[in-house]
Ligand SMILES: Nc1ncnc2c1ncn2[C@@H]1O[C@H](COP(=O)(O)OP(=O)(O)OP(=O)(O)O)[C@@H](O)[C@H]1O
């Protein structure tokens with residue numbers, strides 16, 4: 128696989144930030160979510176409410192390209208959700224999951240350096256410095 132090492136353009140998508148059309152995730156007999164459709168405008172704060180097991184987290188994981196939908200379609204930051212677009216989508220989004228996958232034996236700065244490297248973020252040093260003023264370990268944080 129060849130990665131395009133350029134940073135994603137900051138704002139080039141004039142349409143909705145997220146557009147989801149009849150998106151469905153099934154696994155055997157189990158349906159995680161069924162024919163979900165919604166749109167989120169750029170800059171809009173959008174919340175999803177639902178009971179335990181309603182499919183909220185699975186929807187976010189699907190839109191974040193971590194798992195593939197069974198049917199339906201979506202566009203994230205102007206990029207169609209498709210296996211060949213996963214890298215392009217991940218470059219343009221950020222997700223704060225319920226259980227952040229941080230390395231507790233690394234410092235905050237080391238974690239940020241590691242993930243900046245994975246995302247091939249250009250010149251991340253300044254941003255890392257601003258985010259990590261105390262050189263703490265993630266386990267030290269409240
Ligand atoms: N990769 C997957 N493929 C298919 N089904 C899945 C997958 N991951 C989770 N599910 C199923 O999706 C359903 C919805 O779970 P999910 O965790 O998305 O609900 P939730 O709305 O986030 O619940 P909670 O409020 O408890 O966080 C569950 O039945 C779960 O087993």
Ligand SMILES: [Mg+2]
Pocket residue numbers: 183184185
């Ligand atoms: Mg959840």
